Amino acid sequence: MNQDSFLSEKGKKAAENSARVDIEVYFEAMDNLYHPVDNPDGALPMNVAENQLCWKQLKEKIQEITKTKEIPDWVAGYGDPAGVEDFRKAIADFLGERIIKSPIDADSLAISGGATGVIEMTSFLLANPGDTAVIPAPSYPVYTADIGVVPDVKRFDLQTHHELDELKNGIPISIDQLDKAKLEIEDSGSHFKILILTSPDNPTGMIYSESQLREITDWCIQNQVHLIVNEIYGMSRIQIDQDELKHDYPNPISFYSFGKIMKEYQSPLLHYWYSFSKDFGISGFRIGVLHSLNENLINAYRNAGLSHSISNHTQWFLTEILEDKEFLDEFFANQSQALNQAYRTVRNSLNEVGIKFNPSYGSLFVWMDLSHLLPEQNQEGETKLWREIYDSTNILITPADGFGHSKRGLFRLVITSLNPDELDVAMERLKGFVKSKAD
Known part of the structure; x- marks a missing residue:
């Protein structure tokens, strides 16, 4: 029996179209995460816009609140x-x-x-x-x-x-x-x-x-x-x-x-x-x-x-x-320091191998130009390069498909999804990939 017959037209469309083109590869990467000892060749996802820089500090604050403060009755209604x-x-x-x-x-x-x-x-x-x-x-x-x-x-x-x-x-x-x-x-x-x-x-x-x-x-x-x-x-x-x-x-x-x-x-x-x-x-x-x-x-x-x-x-x-307010002052000071360090790490690595990127004023990203590495100057070539980077390095970046831009070969790096040591590993792998393409 055709299950589509039980859905509305919008339901059929939603069933057929993933919210993200990279979602399946992301889940694949999450099942194979990098660990310096247990899985040194593992995946380093840098495609989802998550900020993990200061979660530990915020987590401790949330735990402190839930342990020391009484939950008000109104939350149940x-x-x-x-x-x-x-x-x-x-x-x-x-x-x-x-x-x-x-x-x-x-x-x-x-x-x-x-x-x-x-x-x-x-x-x-x-x-x-x-x-x-x-x-x-x-x-x-x-x-x-x-x-x-x-x-x-x-x-x-x-x-x-x-x-x-x-x-x-x-x-x-x-x-x-x-x-x-x-x-x-x-x-x-x-x-x-x-x-x-x-x-x-x-x-x-x-x-x-x-x-x-x-x-x-x-x-x-x-x-x-x-x-x-x-x-x-x-x-x-x-x-x-x-x-x-x-x-x-x-x-x-x-x-x-x-x-x-x-x-x-x-x-x-x-x-x-x-x-x-x-x-x-x-x-x-x-x-x-x-x-x-x-x-x-x-x-x-x-x-x-x-x-x-x-x-x-x-x-x-x-x-x-x-x-x-005192906690927020400390939290955002630490957040800013961590964000700026991550940005400098990525910026310096890209400069080292001659990858063009847009100097960022903010956000969690670096927008970089890999158009010179495309096997073909079209959407298919862009997808091939994105997949080659992942297959060769286990670094998952955001594919350009869906950003709606006219130029092919631009990709997004999420710089806040990894801790500093992991980010260093990711940048070394990316630099190695770019150098191998130049050989």
Whole structure:
């Protein structure tokens, strides 16, 4: 019997399409993990955007809370689908003090199970099926499923550049490009409903300047397009003023949070995403955040978001963590040090073997150019090279398929998925592979 007959059309599509093209290889790698003694030739996965740099410190804090504090009775009952009030207040204080650098109101927040839940819910509530969300390329591959599976929103990859060198002064997005995208989308019978920016960006590590954000904001308001800025890596920034790195940034850009612009403009078309998965390194805890001054959107989120709500127990102990400012100071100081050390390790290794990459302002990634190693200048050649790297070195990097970029041969390295010793091993293997291709 054909089991497809028991599924809806969306169900059939979901059954046939994996969320990630590398998921099976990832599970294979996870079953063969590197160990310096027990499995020295094992796999080193660097394809999934997880931050394991300071989990031990956060784990100890969570254990301390659960051992020394009494669990309040309210965690066993239902709570506000948009997040219990104390948790939203703690998040508002955290974002306002550490990323946005301006106070925000807890009532402007709604939370869901992970960034995926927030992206899906926001898209569902802002756009109609068949509408289009524009995303500058290259960008997070799983946006496609997040906005498409349930909300049924189309993804449009805006080609702002082709070569890495074009990023040296920032992401070269222009109003002309947005105008052309709008015309193309409308000619296809769809509506340009949402523009999604990520700053720091996945995978390039770039950030948008204040002047860019303001120019894009003005265009979106004028054209009645919802602008969403994802600052999920807001605390994961590279210290570009280090002596070793300064010359990589001839025209440095300063991080400026979109939250400040939202507060100034007070527009119902401006929105902000955050999640605890990257800066805190707890992707498995599933906490995503929407910040919007559109009261109707927050109300709709509350009324429709029960299926995406987060465990009250999780909200309780994370409130305890967020309210411990001394712990957060120490945690993020250690996190920054570890992130920057990992970045320098990767940067220096790539420079050593002449691999081009984009100097990162933040995020958990390095976006590198291996196009000179492609057996064929097409998608098939890109996939062959990705698989050859894994088969030869047991290093699993993120395949370029799904990032929506015009240039072939660009790959993402997650620099925070390994400890420092493992990262050294991975870089030695990668350097050996590149040198072998040059022989």
